[in-house]
Amino acid sequence: MKLSQFRFKLPDTQVALEPSFRAFDNPDGTIDKIYRRDECRLMVVHRKSGTIEMFKKDDEGNEIKDADGNSVYMGFRDVVNYFDDGDVFIFNDTKVFPARLYGTKEKTDAKIEVFLLRELNEELRLWDVLVEPARKIRIGNKLFFDEDGPMVAEVIDNTTSRGRTLRFLYDCPHEEFKRELFALGEAPLPRYIVDRRPATPDDMENFQTIFARNEGAVTAPATGLHFSRELMKIMEIRGINFAFITVHCGLGNFEPIEVEDLTKHKMNSEQMNVGAEACRIVNEAKSSEHRVCAVGVSTMRATETAVGTDGLLKEFDGWTNKFIFPPYDFGMANCMVTNFYHPESTMLMTTAAFGGYDIVMEAYDMAVKNGYMFGCYGDALLILND
Numbered sequence: 001m002k003l004s005q006f007r008f009k010l011p012d013t014q015v016a017l018e019p020s021f022r023a024f025d026n027p028d029g030t031i032d033k034i035y036r037r038d039e040c041r042l043m044v045v046h047r048k049s050g051t052i053e054m055f056k057k058d059d060e061g062n063e064i065k066d067a068d069g070n071s072v073y074m075g076f077r078d079v080v081n082y083f084d085d086g087d088v089f090i091f092n093d094t095k096v097f098p099a100r101l102y103g104t105k106e107k108t109d110a111k112i113e114v115f116l117l118r119e120l121n122e123e124l125r126l127w128d129v130l131v132e133p134a135r136k137i138r139i140g141n142k143l144f145f146d147e148d149g150p151m152v153a154e155v156i157d158n159t160t161s162r163g164r165t166l167r168f169l170y171d172c173p174h175e176e177f178k179r180e181l182f183a184l185g186e187a188p189l190p191r192y193i194v195d196r197r198p199a200t201p202d203d204m205e206n207f208q209t210i211f212a213r214n215e216g217a218v219t220a221p222a223t224g225l226h227f228s229r230e231l232m233k234i235m236e237i238r239g240i241n242f243a244f245i246t247v248h249c250g251l252g253n254f255e256p257i258e259v260e261d262l263t264k265h266k267m268n269s270e271q272m273n274v275g276a277e278a279c280r281i282v283n284e285a286k287s288s289e290h291r292v293c294a295v296g297v298s299t300m301r302a303t304e305t306a307v308g309t310d311g312l313l314k315e316f317d318g319w320t321n322k323f324i325f326p327p328y329d330f331g332m333a334n335c336m337v338t339n340f341y342h343p344e345s346t347m348l349m350t351t352a353a354f355g356g357y358d359i360v361m362e363a364y365d366m367a368v369k370n371g372y373m374f375g376c377y378g379d380a381l382l383i384l385n386d
Helices: 076-082 174-183 201-206 222-226 229-237 276-287 297-306 346-355 357-369
Strands: 021-025 031-035 042-046 051-053 088-092 094-096 100-105 111-121 126-132 142-144 152-158 163-168 214-217 241-247 270-274 292-295 316-320 335-339 380-384
Touching (some): 051 357, 214 241, 229 241, 241 276, 270 297, 297 316, 297 335
Parallel strands (some): 088 241
Antiparallel strands (some): 042 051, 100 111, 111 126, 126 163, 152 163, 241 270
16 A cells, blocks of 8 residues: 555644543632543444444443533443453553653753663663754763763764664662663653643653553553553453553654555564463463454554464564554454554554554544544544454
C-alpha cells in the first residue's frame, strides 16, 4: 500500500494533550481535574460483519439515550462486555523512565534537550541519546544538567544526525547514579504534546501503565494506559486472564515515513521478551478457541514476531523491527484494542492491517466526525475479527 492512503484531516482540537478526566469547579473559579484512566470513549469494529458500534445499548439492543434524547457513547469500561470466561488479554508490561532532560552547554550556556534512549555501558556510564538542537553539539562538548549538582556529561561520539553517545562523569554506585539522573528528567511525552504544553509531575504517573514492571521504554504502550485497577478487577472477576510480555517501546513509531511505497520503510528495532508463562496462558486460551486480545500495537508487533507456524506463541528474547501494514496475515491474536492515531502513522497502518483497511478508515472518519480524541492520551478502538 501507499503512504498517501493513510492521510486524513485531523483537527488539532482532537489531539489529546492529557488523559481523560473529570473536572470539578472550585468556589474560587479554579478547576480541579481528577484523571480517570478508563473513562475515555470506546468504538468497536466487527470485521466479519463490517459493522461499527459507538453507542451504549440496553439488553434489547436499543441505543441508550440521555436526558436530552441523545445517544450515549460507549466508555472504555464497556470493553468487558465483549469478552467471556477464559478469554485472554496480552499486555505490555514495559516501564517508562523519565527520558527527557534539559542541560546547558559549557561556555555558551545554550539550552540543550537530551533524550535518553538506552544505557550502553553501565560501568562507563555511557548512554545513547538524541540531542536538540543537534548542530550545536559536537564531540568533546560537555553538558551540565544541574546548576548545584555534579551531573555532567561529555559527548564522545556522533551516531546519527541527532544521535550522540554521552559519558556521564559521575562517580558513585550505579543505582545512585541512575536515581540522580532520572530525578533530573521528565515524562517522555510525544513531541506533538510537549510542543503545545510542558510535561508535569502528573505525567510521570499518567504516562505509565498500572502494571509497568520492566524498565526500558522511552514512550508508553499507550493503549495499556486505559486499564485501571478497578477495570482489571472486574475483568478478573469475569474470568478473563492476563498475559504479560515486555516490549521496550521506542521512538520509531513516531518517526515520519518518508517513502510513498510502504515496503521500503524500515522500522527501528525494539527490545522484547516473551516468557514461558505468557506462552502458556495464551496458548491454552487459543487451543480452547477463546479470544486472544492484543492490547496495543507494540503487543501486536511482538506477538507476530514470536508466533510460530502452528499459530502458538513461542518464547522469545531479542529484538524486533517488524512493520505491519496491509495486507498482512495475522497468526496470533483474534482481537485487538488500540488507540486512534495520527494520519500516516505506523500505528494506524497496523490497525488497518488487522481490522481491514476499508472499515478501519471508515471508523477513523466516524471518529473525527464524532469528536473522538486521538493520540497516546486519546480514545480507544476495539477490533473483533471473529
